[in-house]
Amino acid sequence: MSYRNIMDSVADGVFTVDKNMIITTYNRAAEEMTGYSREEAIGRPCHEIFRTDVCMDSCPLKEALKKNKSVVSREVHILDKHGASTPISVSASVLQDSEGNIVGGVETIRNLKEFSTILDSVADGVFTVDDKMIILSFNRAAEELTGYSHDEAIGRHCYEVFRSDACTHGCPVKEAVETGLPVVNREFEITDRKNNKKPISVSASVLLDSSGRPRGGVETIRDLSFIHILKNELHDKYTFQNLISRNHSMRRLFDVMADIAASEATVFLHGESGTGKELFARAIHDLSPRKNGPLVIVNCGALPETLLEAEIFGVRKGAYTGAGENRPGRLELCNGGTFFLDEIGDLPLQLQVKLLRVLENKEYQPLGAKNPLKADVRFITATHRNLAQMVEEGTFRRDLYFRINIVELNIPPLRERREDIPLLIEIALKKFNLSYGRRVLRISPEVLKILLAHDFPGNVRELLNLIEQAVILCKGSEIGIDLLPKGFLLKANDKEKLPRQRSSKTPDVNVLSEVISRHKGNRTGAAQELGVNRSTLWRWVKTTGITDF
Structure with a gap:
């Protein structure tokens, strides 16, 4: 078989050139791809x-x-020959004579039209690069995502086309090439040709040559713009001022906030520590006619009685030893605004009398002052204590209780609105990424499962503290279990041990009481945790003599 016949039997196009890039041989597959005959091409x-x-x-x-x-x-x-564009893959090598001198080159060309058609049918952007990060292939979805055409992208460094912060710090395809490990679903922002920012999800893998050595990489990019729009719509749907919740009880509070804010009525916020009582106070202030005035906050439990009185009502020069000048109190500074007394349950009885006078007469008297001053303020108070019980015990004035409790808002603890935990996590990640210059995008499913099961005695504040610590320590884009505090994990593990395997044996009465108490008498929930049906649970309750169920 002649050399020419051998060349023509090769499925790929093959041609050779001399040192001046003049074609010297040209096979049949090259003729079919270009439309030029051998006679037209050679020379x-x-x-x-x-x-x-x-x-x-x-x-x-x-x-x-x-x-x-x-x-x-x-x-x-x-x-x-007819002007039609065809995608091809090119490989080239030198030709040497018998003495090793370079006399020209040989190039093989493979028609990629079928492969290119397949790539163009993929919804995600796909491109490949060589070991120098030069773009070798670029599909239609990548064109639409970046605004650069195939021909504009090919031959350029990928960072010139995608223009992302990740290109210089944390390039996925470079990481895949260097480590040999795939990078999956890493989120970034790119800047398209029109300088629009676009959120994308990136996956990358290394490409190997026939010897198993890295020769480049492939990257798929998915446009997340629509998902981000949906997330923003969801966020807006469940956001009220700076508060966010999809919980029914919280949404009912949101529904009445505007009406409450429009009035001058004193508002009493009741909720456990960390539930966001101050955020509610700010929301009421911002929605009220007093929104252009100051919002002054005083924590009644943060100062001793003598300092607290001066802090709230102010001091006149000579009122006591050391009072060398007039000092306005918070009430005076709050003129025309909203006065938020947090933890009012810690207010001493003596000051409760003075506060009652402000509420009833709209006036107060600074320490050492001869005449009272007018108080043009709207009061909001809050506590985690049971004020009704304190009234019965004589530690809180009954008349003051009724004065501050004109409108009462009960803020549910986080354990009663677990559906809000994912929303709060998303907000916390954005906040702390910005604060600490991180790019933490998510928490792992295992971490989410643990957080959803936790009772959060510290409520939203505890959740935010956990996320803040994890963001500070996180080196990648996802928070794993290893970033949760050991003490927190020990409590979570202890709680996980409580669910029992299905058993016909009646459990210890203390264990049974603990489970029933945790589920607040909910038979279905308690039965599920114990791994039995409701009938078996009821039989156990009867057997052990538990009555409060």
């Missing part, structure tokens, strides 16, 4: 036949001849 410069945008600047053959080494799998588009 002509190769750039006249293949007509690509890389012929002048980054010709694979010229590169192989210059560096005296092979160039493997460079993707380009050629224009055939």
Whole structure:
């Protein structure tokens, strides 16, 4: 079989050139791809036949001849004789004579039209790069996402096309090439050709040559713009002022807040520590006619009685030893605004009398003052204590209790609105990423499961503290179990041990009481935790003599 017959039997296009890039041989597959016959091609410069945008600047053959080494799998588009564009993969090597002198080069070209059609049918953007991060292939979805055409992208560094912060710090495809490990669903922002920011999800893998050595990488990119729009709509749907909740009880509070804010009625906020009572106070102030005035906050439990009185009502010069000048109190500074007394249950009885006078007469008297001052303020108070019980015990004045309790809002603890935990986590990640310059995008499913099961005695404040610590310590984009405090995990593990395997044996009465108490008498929940049906649970209750069920 002749050399020519051998060349024509090869499925890929093959041609050779001399040192001046003049075509010297040309097989049948090359004829079919270009539309030029062998007779038309031989003796002509190769750039006249293949007509690509890389012929002048980054010709694979010229590169192989210059560096005296092979160039493997460079993707380009050629224009055939009739002007039709065809995607091809190019590999080039040098030709040497018997003495090792370079006499020209050989190039193989593989038609990628079928492969390119497959790639263009993929909804996600797909592109490949060589080991220098030069783009070799670029599908239609990548064109639409970036605004750059295939021909504009091919041959350029990927960072020139995608223009992301990740290009210089944490490039996924570079990481995949260097480590040999895939990178999956990492979220970034890119800047498209029109300078619009776009959120994307990236996955990347290394590409290996026939020897198993890295020769580049492939990256898929998914546009997250629509998902972000949906997230923002969801966020807006469940957001009220700076409060967020999808919980029914919280939504009912949101529904009445505007009406409450429009009035001058004193508002009493009741809820456990960490539930966000101050945020509710701010929301009421911001919605009220007094929104342009100050919001003054005093924590009644933060100061001793003598300092607290001066802090609230002010001091006149000479009122006591050390009072060398007039000092306005918070009431005076709050003129025209909203006065928020947090933890009012800690207010001493003596000061409760003075506060009652302010509420009834709208006036107060600073320490050492001869005449009272008018108090143009709207009061909001809050506590985690049971004030009704304190009234019965004589530690809180009954008349003051009724004065501050004109409108009462009971804020549910986080354990009663667990559906809000994912929303709060998302907000916390955004906040702390901004504060600490991190790019933590999510928490792992295992961490979410633990957080959803936790009772959060510290409520939202405890959750935010956990996320803040994890963001500070996180080196990647996801918070795993290893970033949760050990003490917190010990409590979570102890709680996980409480669910029992299905058993016909009646459990210890203390264990049974603990489970029933935790589920507040909910038979279905208690039965599920114990791994039995409701009938078996009821039989156990009767057997053990538990009555409060």
